[in-house]
Amino acid sequence: MKLKGDQTTARAMNRRLILNLLRREGPRSRADIATVIGLSPAAVTFVVADLLEEGIVVEGQAVPGPAGRRPIPVEINYQHALAVGFKLMVDAVECVATDLATNPVAAMRVRLAGHDPDYVADLLADIVPELVKLAGRPKAKLAGIGISMPGVINHEQTACVRSHRFQWDNVPLASLVASRVHVPVWLEDDTNAYAIAQQLFGLGRQHRNMAVLAVGVGISCALVIDGKLYRGANGAAGKFGHTLFEEDGRLCECGKRGCLMAYHSELSMLRRWREKTGRGEDLGLQELRQALTSGDPIATDLVGHSGRSIGTALANLVNITDPEVIVAGGEAVSLGDHFLTPLRDALSARTFRTAPPLLPDWEDNSWARGAAALVTQKIFDFESSGGATDIATLGVRGSTSAA
Amino acid sequence: MKLKGDQTTARAMNRRLILNLLRREGPRSRADIATVIGLSPAAVTFVVADLLEEGIVVEGQAVPGPAGRRPIPVEINYQHALAVGFKLMVDAVECVATDLATNPVAAMRVRLAGHDPDYVADLLADIVPELVKLAGRPKAKLAGIGISMPGVINHEQTACVRSHRFQWDNVPLASLVASRVHVPVWLEDDTNAYAIAQQLFGLGRQHRNMAVLAVGVGISCALVIDGKLYRGANGAAGKFGHTLFEEDGRLCECGKRGCLMAYHSELSMLRRWREKTGRGEDLGLQELRQALTSGDPIATDLVGHSGRSIGTALANLVNITDPEVIVAGGEAVSLGDHFLTPLRDALSARTFRTAPPLLPDWEDNSWARGAAALVTQKIFDFESSGGATDIATLGVRGSTSAA
């Protein structure tokens, strides 16, 4: 929806500008903020006073300068509230409680015994108080819950329109959970959520245009354009893994044939490795990594081939979308240069102009943080309309209507 | 740049909302405008009063209703000013003067004898008064000049960063022309300009997310996201024609090998047709169309193959960007269903979800209109910062700084 312009919107815009400046660049004095944003000092004082009262920012210690009154650094109080994030996988759920900078303060992993929506909602709702207790921050309130899963999510970020891996059609999971735990709940595709986290507090922190490549169970991408996640007209953007790799090839989970992810996802690499070596279930990612470090030619060749194939397909994406940087995540990144070097080579050989830098994300809790980022994101982007209740707790004021 | 929020911005936002409503939906009464946008009637009165005074909108004839005071329709006065558009091709320039709805009121075509920047700038500058005279609207002022060309254009829309077809590197063509004719001048990639025109007054008028496919001398695409042209981090988005089609294949104008456009652009189709038939220069687009209508199997097969190939590549684009609609333009569209049906078939066979509708644009002056749309666009999008002088003539007020 297009925003109309009134005083409230103006205030919300400035509020967002200030919060994002502090997020990107760390503590800043009011005077600094005023000059960087181009706002009058008085206006900054007013907005900062609001933020201070709400507890979203705090004043730091004034540091000595050359002369004159010392500037008081203002910084975001990331401890002000907690966010809960759930990353749904086919047979397990990664659960975290984080501060507002998506730093985990509590984590657990539970088995997912089935995919019945009500069962899942019950399970998640039960975990929330446990996580909050585990976090041990009795003063911090719960800002909301973010859930990430593989699939197409509706524009309101409340329901899963379609997920092949969960066999879901139009499951309003966020609403189901929100009716059990009475805080805002948002749902998002896992790669999208990951991209949001990377843009807010990860490798894309300084960039307003970025692409995210995720190679794990599947292959997927996400686009951040002008600092905002691009979801496509139907929330179905980023289905990069379903790029055609081989005409009439192997059957993919999506029902089509020859998709890239049917050949070169981490899962597919392992499958092909097992086929080639003739060995069975005992070969996992761990073993593949070992084989690579010990110079096993079959493994090296196979992983290199996948890197090149993904890099080639990625070049097309780069030619079309021209991102500033590419952040790479997912299990396959742990295969290191055996995977990334062929990927980068294929990429730069095929891009129309110089290929953007590809930044691998080595952290292994990034994905759960992504789910929590769905909550913290709402603080920094006033345009996102609420999928759930009680937006005021997030410090988002006016100009949007909560459902 | 990110906009700060003050009263001026608020007014500019509402102004844009009203103008875009009138553009999309035609004449509307003030009362209608207020309810649709959610603004108070008073606010609408104020903004409309401004617009009336500037001459950008005019009041129409009140039409009888069921009861009560008759609403006065307010509509955009597209005759208020003229826009000049130049479409630069390798050996010719398509020139138009249009009203503010990009409807041509004068047109000509001149030969381009060379690619020296100053020669081109002189040539264009000389044509401007001729076109304006030819338009025969002594009262309408010249709002600006738009120039479209194949290549990568800088963010300010003033200079060509790189064009293979023109052999240009960092040529500030817009500035060169602006220093000769003292009106605002904007430069843009030809497919991007075409996309802007289609979104404002063409087939994409009702859509905020669309993709444009252009198949002519080259193959290219453009993306409109949230009502705004997406240019990429370096203005190099949309290089769809340089998607890999055949590993180590035919040399492309970009210096790489095997690009899609080296095989399936209109130009390449003609080349392949000549090769297959063994006939020479006398075979043009006209002849190919005739061969198709007369059922020539070689031509049908060749064009169908190109359609399928482009459709397959386009499916990847759709899977990644999920547009609402696809508008297809360029010379190849004139090949009709022989080209479009295989394209659509390949597209829907390979898209992850249902393929978006593909709307062919049959008009042959759309491209020149695209250049002129670079000017009219500034009226409807206040965020675009000016590349040149005298933005006030366009009715764009405040909140942006003209260079």
Added chain:
DNA sequence: CAATAATTAATTTACAAAATTAAGGAATGC
């Protein structure tokens, strides 16, 4: 068929929100 009521459109007026400008208080080094 004129007079009046009802209805809808547009404008005016009073008020509120928020940014700016300008002036002044606060803190600090010299």
Added chain:
DNA sequence: GCATTCCTTAATTTTGTAAATTAATTATTG
């Protein structure tokens, strides 16, 4: 003390909203 820089306060301006008012037109009625 004094210059300097940071922050705040007060007055002013812009602009939107709400509510009352004026305007224009149709419907109703004696």
